[in-house]
Amino acid sequence: MLVLRSPEDVAHVGDAYMRALLAQRFREITIEGYTYDELGVFIVAQPGDTVADLEREGGIWITSPLFGDAGYGDPDFSPCFEFLERHAGHCFEMVHILNDGGYGVITIVPEVPGIDDVLLRFCNEYAEIACPILPAEPEDLYVPGA
DSSP, X not given: OEEEOSGGGGGGOOOHHHHHHHHHHHHHTOOTTOOXXXXXXXXXXXXXXXXXXXXXXXXXXXSSOSSSSOOTTSTTOOOOOSEEXXXXXXXXXXXXXXXXXXXXXXXXXXXXXXXXXXHHHHHHHHOEEOOOOOOSSGGGOOOTTO
8 A cells, every 4th residue: 555645655656547636635635834644644555455454554444343343244334434436437535534633544446456355345335426636736637548
């Protein structure tokens, strides 16, 4: 997995669409007087990462129960993300807000071979379709096939 704590870390993401999305999200969470570490972290899942790996790294609950014993697949399971969006053909974007100060963990799940099957099934089941990203900076423009 890739853990991104600053806009400079976005350069480590190989996919152009996800780079543009992450650059946009870093701009959106820029608040004067705060560091990025105070506002949140981005985690990009990689082939071979398990749901448990992502939950542990982010301190979040994806398929594990937050309260009680009902995990993903149980009829009483209820996910605890703020939102989960599908950027069709590219990735899923899952946001967990962990405290009243707004600290968040944003998990990006690419739609590529090797991503955990349970994670992709979960994302497909709960995701809403995202609006297209509109880059604020020309260098962040996503160009299909580029």
